[in-house]
Amino acid sequence: MKKTLKKSWLSFKLSLLFVLPVVASGQGYSIRLSLSGHANSQVLVTYYYFGNIYVKDTLQTNPEGLALFFGSKSLQQGIYQLYFDQEKQVDFLVGQDQNFEISLENKTSSPQIKGAWESEKFQEYLNRVAEQKSRYDTITAKKEQYKNQPDSVSRYNQQLRKMNENLTSFRLEEGLKFADSFYGNFMTANQVPKPEENQLPAASLKNDSLRWVYEYNYRAKHYWDYFDLSDLRMWHTPYIKERLNNFLNKVLLQHPDTVLPAAIRLIEKHRNNKAIFQNLTSFILNNSIQSRIMGIENVFVGLAEKYYLSGQAFWVDAQTLDYIRQEVAIRKNNLMGNTASELLLEDANGEFHSLKQQATNYTVVAFWEPECGHCKTEIPRLYQEVFLKANPSNLSVYAVYTMNDKDSWLRFVEEHQIRDWLNVWDPHQSSNFRYLYGVRTTPSLFLLDKDKKIIAKNMDVSNLKQILSSLGVLQPE
Structure with missing residues (x-):
């Protein structure tokens, strides 16, 4: 009898622990977990912020799979996650009402949420998406099965389009219906605006180029219409980095004259919120320095000078600022669109030659050295596939040997018979070419126009050939 009473009292204490914080939470949060398939287990409660996942708390379930996630201060609204292991995670929404229960019957079932309407609606949405994905995969498999039957493929494509349209309509309807809530804003933010066919000007309907221009301008102008970057709750979702990446690297025309002004407009629009100002500026700066698109480094220099070197980047430490300052100094002299710095270098006979002449x-302008593995293939290709095939009055090559071993240099020149272009070097290292042209690796190739403006840089010979073909200097292969 005593044993039974003791067990009942223990069960009562566990239940009391599970209930009391709900009553006492006030302005705090109390999220009850009922995880039947995860008894006596550790569960991480994590949250999203700016594309990353951080641990908020570590919970231990009791023998019945119960645990409580609670605190005296309200949680930042956003998308959170229960992390069980690498195979099992459960996302859930935390909105205005932060007193609710999450139940999970077993390790494979979908969660059930009760007590907070936003959290409930979000789970219903996830269930809808999962169901649609299953149907989508089934139809896609059938389309593949009947890929040689045009009528069947057309029918399946129509079904897939209809499914996407229905989900889009559902998101927009939910967003309008619950516009004052985080759930509503989240649903709306899933949409990316695109012009309807009846919005297109008549001229654009008949001309592919005009259509492309109109649609591009529309996407660039309206991309953020549904996604409120000033809403800090949206920074606590999994999608913020994806949206920024897509805007900067896909929606915008990849040219510095397009990307830099758009980036500055985006930053300035949100600079009143210090956290968002910092996040946007840091993200776009890093994106621009990591980009492999020719010319986007101009964006890095422009943003660095405007926000970092001017002292507006209040978050940056001295070491990072020094690195940024050095990168700007190295890159600024040889940005695309700039006039190339003059070089006055000597040939093997000691005669000086001016680049600008x-x-x-x-x-x-080719910076190279014979011991560089890549140079051993690229420099002969540059000579054979570019220089010899171009009209000498249309294209010249100013080939700069970057090291000091004259014998090694001349042996390579003789071995590969690359005597007809201008071979020069800087034996006294007095021209400062490494700084002026940012030469950190070899080969480094620059293409200049007749006014010696840099129109392309840091490309391999294959890319150079494509550019010269587009300019009419080489015949397309």
Whole structure:
């Protein structure tokens, strides 16, 4: 009898622990977990912030799979996650009402949420998406099965389009219906605006180029219409980095004259919120320095000078600022669109040659050295596939040997018979070419126009050939 009473009292204490914080929470939060398939287990409660996942708390379930996530201060609204292991995670929404229960019958079932309407609606949405994905995969498999039957493929494509349209309509309807809530804003933010066919100007309907221009301008202008970057709750979702990446690297035309002004407009629009100002500026700066698109480094220099070197980046430490300052100094002299710095270098006989006195329509400046593995293939290719195939009055090559071993340099020149272009070097390292042209690796190729403006840089020979073909200097292969 005593044993039974003791067991009942223990069960009562566990239940009391599970209930009391709900009553006492006030302005705090109390999220009850009932995880039948995870008894006596550790569960991490994590949250999203700016594309990353951080641990908020570590919970231990009791023998019945119960646990309580609670605190005296309200949680930041956003998307949270229960992390069980690498195979099992459960996302849930925390909105205005932070007193609710999450139940999970077993390790494979979908969660059930009760007590907070936003959290409940979000789970219903996830269930809808999962159901649609299953149907989508089934139809896609059938489409593949009947891929040789055009009528069947057309029918399946129509079904897939209809499914996407229905989900889009559902999101927009939910967003409008619950516009004053985080759930409503989240649903709306899933949409990316695109012009309807009846919105297109008549001229654009008949001309593919005009259609592309109109649709591009529309997407760039309206991309953020549904996604409120000023809403800090949206920074606590999994999608913020994806949306920024897509805007900067896909929606915008990848040219510095397009990306830099758009980036500055986006930053300035949100600079009143210090956290968002910091996040946007840091993200776009890092994106621009990591980009492999030619010319986007101009965006890095522009943002660095405007926000970092001017002292507006209040969050940056001295070491990072020094690195940024050095990168700007190295890159600024040789940005695309700039006039190339003058070089006055000598040939093997000691005669000096000016870069700016090259009179051809285009000039390739090649920094190289014979011990560089890539140079051993690229420099002969540059000579054979570019220089010899171009009209000498249209293209010249100013080939700069970057090291000091004259014998090694001349042996390579003789071995590969690359005597007809201008071979020069800087034996006394007095021209400062490494700084002026940012030469940190070899080969480094620059393409200049007749005014010696940099129109392309840091490309391999294959890319250079494509550019020269588009300019009419080489015949397309």
